[in-house]
Amino acid sequence: MADGSAPGIKPISGGVHLGIEHESARKHVTGAATYTDDIPELPGTLHVAVRLSDRAHARILGMDLAKAKQAPGVHAVLTFDDVPGDGDIGPILPGDPVLAPDVVEYAGQAVVAVAAETLSQARAAARMVEVFYEDLPAVLTAQEAMEAESFVSPSLTFQRGDAAQAVASAPRRLSGTLEVGGQDHFYLESHIAYAIPKEDGDLLVHSSTQHPAEVQHAVAKVLGRPMHGIAVECRRMGGGFGGKESQPAQIACIAALLANATRRPVKFRMDRDDDMLMTGKRHDFHVRYDVGFDEDGRIQGMEMDLAGRCGMSLDLSNGVVDRAMFHADNAYYLPAARITGHRCKTHTVSNTAFRGFGGPQGVIAVEEVVDEIARSLGKDPLDVRRANLYGGPGRDVTPYGMPVEEPDILAELLDQIERDSDYRNRRTEIDAFNARNTVLKKGLAVTPVKFGISFTVKHLNQAAALVHVYTDGSVQVNHGGTEMGQGIHTKMAQIAAQEFQIDVDRVKVTASATDKVPNAPPTAASAGTDLNGQAVRLAVRTIKGRLADFLAEHCHTTPDKVEFRDNAVFAGNHAMTFPEVAKLAYLNRVSLSSTGHYATPRIWWDREKCEGRPFFYFSCGVAVTEALIDTLTGEYRFPRADVLHDCSGTINPAIDLGQVEGAFVQGLGWVTCEELWWDGQGRLRTHAPSTYKIPTSRTIPEDFRVTLYTARPNREDTVFRSKAIGEPPLMLGISAWLALKDAVAAVGGHKYPVHLDAPATPERVLLAVEDIKARMAAGG
Numbered sequence: 001m002a003d004g005s006a007p008g009i010k011p012i013s014g015g016v017h018l019g020i021e022h023e024s025a026r027k028h029v030t031g032a033a034t035y036t037d038d039i040p041e042l043p044g045t046l047h048v049a050v051r052l053s054d055r056a057h058a059r060i061l062g063m064d065l066a067k068a069k070q071a072p073g074v075h076a077v078l079t080f081d082d083v084p085g086d087g088d089i090g091p092i093l094p095g096d097p098v099l100a101p102d103v104v105e106y107a108g109q110a111v112v113a114v115a116a117e118t119l120s121q122a123r124a125a126a127r128m129v130e131v132f133y134e135d136l137p138a139v140l141t142a143q144e145a146m147e148a149e150s151f152v153s154p155s156l157t158f159q160r161g162d163a164a165q166a167v168a169s170a171p172r173r174l175s176g177t178l179e180v181g182g183q184d185h186f187y188l189e190s191h192i193a194y195a196i197p198k199e200d201g202d203l204l205v206h207s208s209t210q211h212p213a214e215v216q217h218a219v220a221k222v223l224g225r226p227m228h229g230i231a232v233e234c235r236r237m238g239g240g241f242g243g244k245e246s247q248p249a250q251i252a253c254i255a256a257l258l259a260n261a262t263r264r265p266v267k268f269r270m271d272r273d274d275d276m277l278m279t280g281k282r283h284d285f286h287v288r289y290d291v292g293f294d295e296d297g298r299i300q301g302m303e304m305d306l307a308g309r310c311g312m313s314l315d316l317s318n319g320v321v322d323r324a325m326f327h328a329d330n331a332y333y334l335p336a337a338r339i340t341g342h343r344c345k346t347h348t349v350s351n352t353a354f355r356g357f358g359g360p361q362g363v364i365a366v367e368e369v370v371d372e373i374a375r376s377l378g379k380d381p382l383d384v385r386r387a388n389l390y391g392g393p394g395r396d397v398t399p400y401g402m403p404v405e406e407p408d409i410l411a412e413l414l415d416q417i418e419r420d421s422d423y424r425n426r427r428t429e430i431d432a433f434n435a436r437n438t439v440l441k442k443g444l445a446v447t448p449v450k451f452g453i454s455f456t457v458k459h460l461n462q463a464a465a466l467v468h469v470y471t472d473g474s475v476q477v478n479h480g481g482t483e484m485g486q487g488i489h490t491k492m493a494q495i496a497a498q499e500f501q502i503d504v505d506r507v508k509v510t511a512s513a514t515d516k517v518p519n520a521p522p523t524a525a526s527a528g529t530d531l532n533g534q535a536v537r538l539a540v541r542t543i544k545g546r547l548a549d550f551l552a553e554h555c556h557t558t559p560d561k562v563e564f565r566d567n568a569v570f571a572g573n574h575a576m577t578f579p580e581v582a583k584l585a586y587l588n589r590v591s592l593s594s595t596g597h598y599a600t601p602r603i604w605w606d607r608e609k610c611e612g613r614p615f616f617y618f619s620c621g622v623a624v625t626e627a628l629i630d631t632l633t634g635e636y637r638f639p640r641a642d643v644l645h646d647c648s649g650t651i652n653p654a655i656d657l658g659q660v661e662g663a664f665v666q667g668l669g670w671v672t673c674e675e676l677w678w679d680g681q682g683r684l685r686t687h688a689p690s691t692y693k694i695p696t697s698r699t700i701p702e703d704f705r706v707t708l709y710t711a712r713p714n715r716e717d718t719v720f721r722s723k724a725i726g727e728p729p730l731m732l733g734i735s736a737w738l739a740l741k742d743a744v745a746a747v748g749g750h751k752y753p754v755h756l757d758a759p760a761t762p763e764r765v766l767l768a769v770e771d772i773k774a775r776m777a778a779g780g
C-alpha cells in the first residue's frame with residue numbers, strides 16, 4: 001500500500017494544508033447550525049431554574065420548599081439530599097457538590113433545582129424557595145487566602161540553582177507585585193444540557209461540553225448507575241474556551257437528576273446571569289517577584305510566587321497553577337529560578353480552565369518582570385527581551401528541566417516581526433508624537449509566547465476515532481474531540497479525505513458521542529487536532545490496509561501495488577472508483593469500519609520530583625501592538641497590531657488564521673476591558689454584558705495584520721507535521737497591556753515608574769496617569 005504522506009502530499013479536493021471553509025461556516029451565519037437548544041423538544045419536556053446562594057460562606061439552617069413545590073407547573077424541587085447516588089462531582093478530587101449540602105461556599109452556588117413545564121414557571125418557583133442561613137467567616141481574595149494559609153492543595157516549587165543567591169549577587173535587582181484579573185468565558189451559547197429518559201432508567205444527555213466522557217461519568221455517579229446506560233452527545237458548542245471542560249457536568253447532572261425524578265425529558269438552559277454567577281472562570285492571580293540582572297538586562301536569577309485564586313474547590317486548579325508555573329519563563333532563559341505556585345482557597349466560585357489554562361497568568365508575570373527591567377535600565381524592552389531569549393550555548397533548558405529543542409525559532413519570529421512591523425522607525429515616530437502631544441500619548445510593545453503542548457496529566461494525552469465506509473463510498477468519521485468553533489471537525493474531515501484520497505465532501509464528521517468513541521479526554525490543551533487527527537489517521541489506515549490486502553488478492557497483485565489516488569484505487573492493472581471499491585469489498589465480506597487509538601509519545605512528568613518532559617513540543621508566536629491613550633479620560637484605542645504565529649504544517653491555514661485572530665482579541669480583552677468585580681461580601685457584581693465588557697468589533701486594532709509563519713514543520717511526528725494553535729496566540733494579547741503601560745510611561749517622559757495591574761481598564765489607565773502627574777508635580 002502506498003503511503004499518502006510520503007514522499008509528498010498527494011493533491012485531493014479539501015485535503016490537508018488547504019484553507020477550506022469551516023464545515024459549519026454557512027450554517028453558523030444562516031442560523032441553520034443545530035445547537036443543543038435547537039434540538040426539537042420532545043413532548044412533556046420540562047425546564048429548569050436554580051436557586052443560587054447569595055452568601056459567600058454560610059451554614060444552611062433550613063429551607064422552605066413548600067411554596068415552590070405547589071407553584072403552577074412545577075414537577076420537582078430537588079436539594080442535595082434528593083441525590084440518589086454520590087452528590088460530589090469534583091473532576092479530580094471531591095469538593096464540588098452538585099447542589100450545596102449543609103454549607104454554601106460561594107455566592108452563586110446552586111442550592112435548589114426546580115423543574116417546571118415552562119421556564120418562567122421554573123424561575124418563579126425558584127424565587128419562592130426560602131433558605132435560612134447562618135453566615136460564616138469568608139476568605140475572598142488570593143491575598144487574604146495567602147495570609148490565612150487557606151489552600152485547596154499544597155503549594156509546589158520549581159527550583160533551579162540557588163535563585164535567592166543569584167538575585168542577591170546580581171549587579172541589579174528589582175522586586176514587585178502584580179495583580180492579574182480573571183476572565184469570564186462569555187461563550188455565546190451559555191451552559192445547557194437536555195436529558196432524555198430511556199428504558200431501564202437509562203439516559204441520553206445532550207450537553208454543550210468539551211468533555212462528554214466526564215459528563216457521562218458525573219451523571220452516572222449522581223444517579224448511582226453504571227456508565228454504560230448513560231450516553232452523552234454533543235454536536236457542537238457555541239464556544240467553550242475551557243469553560244466547558246469540567247463545568248458542564250453540574251448542569252448535566254442537575255438536568256439528569258430532574259429527568260430521573262420526573263421520568264420526563266428535562267432541559268437546563270442557563271440564563272446568562274446565572275451562568276456567570278454559578279460557573280467558574282479564569283483564575284485571577286497575585287504575583288510577587290524578586291529578580292537579579294546585569295547592565296544589559298540579562299536575568300541572573302528570579303524568584304516568583306504565583307498565587308492563584310482557585311475559589312471554593314480544587315476543580316482543575318492543580319493543573320492550572322502548574323501551567324502558570326510552567327510558563328513563568330515564557331520565552332526567556334532563567335539561569336537560576338525559584339517558581340512557587342499557590343492554590344488559594346477562597347469563598348468564591350471555583351475557577352476553572354480558560355484558554356491557556358494558567359499559562360497566560362505565568363506569561364504576563366514574567367513579561368512584567370522583563371518590562372520592569374527594561375524600564376529601570378532605560379532600554380528598549382525589545383532589546384531586553386532579546387537578551388533574555390532562549391538560545392545560545394547552555395541556554396536551552398527550562399526551570400523544570402525540559403530542553404527547548406528549537407530555541408532559535410523565537411529569535412526568527414522576533415526578527416521577522418521587528419521588520420514587518422517597522423518596529424524601530426515606529427518607536428522613533430511614537431517618541432516624536434509623544435513630544436508633540438500633551439493629551440494623547442502613544443505606546444508600543446512587543447511580546448513573544450512559547451506555549452507547551454500536551455496535557456500535563458499524562459493519561460489525558462490519548463485519543464480514539466471510529467471510521468465507517470459505507471457501500472456508496474461515503475465515509476463517516478467520529479472521534480473523541482468536540483467542536484466548539486475551533487474547526488476540529490473540518491480538520492478531521494480533511495485528514496480522512498487526505499488519507500483515503502477522496503474529496504472532502506464525501507466525508508461527514510458526526511456529533512461527539514460517548515457510545516461511539518468512549519473514554520475520550522476533554523478537547524483541551526490545544527491538543528484536539530494533534531490527538532484525534534492521529535487517531536483518525538490510524539483508523540483510516542486500518543481500513544485501507546484491509547482494502548489493499550483484499551484488492552491485492554482480487555486483482556492478482558501485492559498490497560504494496562495498491563494505490564489510493566484522486567477518488568480512485570489502482571490495483572495491478574485495475575482501476576476502480578472509491579465507491580466501486582467500497583461496494584466490492586462489502587460483497588466480499590471485508591470489514592469497512594475501524595477504530596484508531598493514539599497516545600502521544602516522549603512525554604512524562606513526575607510532579608512529586610518536579611522533573612520530566614511534560615510537553616511534546618512548544619508552539620510560538622510574537623506580536624507588536626500600538627496603543628493610543630487619552631490622558632484626560634483614560635480611554636484608549638489600538639491603532640495597529642502585528643501578529644506573527646507559527647502555524648507551520650497547518651492542516652487548515654484559513655481556520656488557523658481565525659484562531660490566531662480570535663485568540664489575540666480574547667487575550668487583549670482579558671488584559672484590557674474585561675473586569676470581574678466582586679463586592680465586599682463576595683458577590684460578583686459584573687454578571688451580564690451591561691457591566692462586564694467583552695472586546696467588540698470596535699476594540700479590534702484598527703490596522704490588524706495577522707501573519708502565519710510556516711517555515712518550520714513540526715520536528716516531532718505530529719499529524720502531517722502540524723502544530724497546535726488553539727490557545728497560544730491568546731498570550732500575544734499581553735502586548736496590548738504593555739503598550740498601554742508604555743503610553744502611560746510616556747506621560748512622564750519614561751522617567752517615572754509605572755504600575756499598571758491587569759486588566760488595564762480605562763479607570764486603571766487614568767489612575768496610573770494621575771499617579772505619574774502627581775509625581776511630576778511633586779518633582780520626584
Ligand code: MTE
Pocket residue numbers: 239240241242354355356481484485486488523524525526527528529659662725726727
Ligand atoms: N475557538 C473557538 N472558536 N471556540 C472555542 O471555544 N476554545 C479554545 C481554542 N479555540 C475555542 C477556540 C481552547 S480553550 C482550546 S483548548 C482549543 O480551542 C481546543 O480545541 P483544539 O484542541 O481542537 O484546538
Ligand code: HPA
Pocket residue numbers: 245316319323353357454455456457460522524525526
Ligand atoms: N490543559 C487544559 N486542560 C487540562 C489540562 C491542561 O494542561 N490538564 C487537564 N485539563
Ligand code: MOS
Pocket residue numbers: 210241242243245353354355356357523524525526727
Ligand atoms: Mo482549553 S482552556 O485547554 O479548554
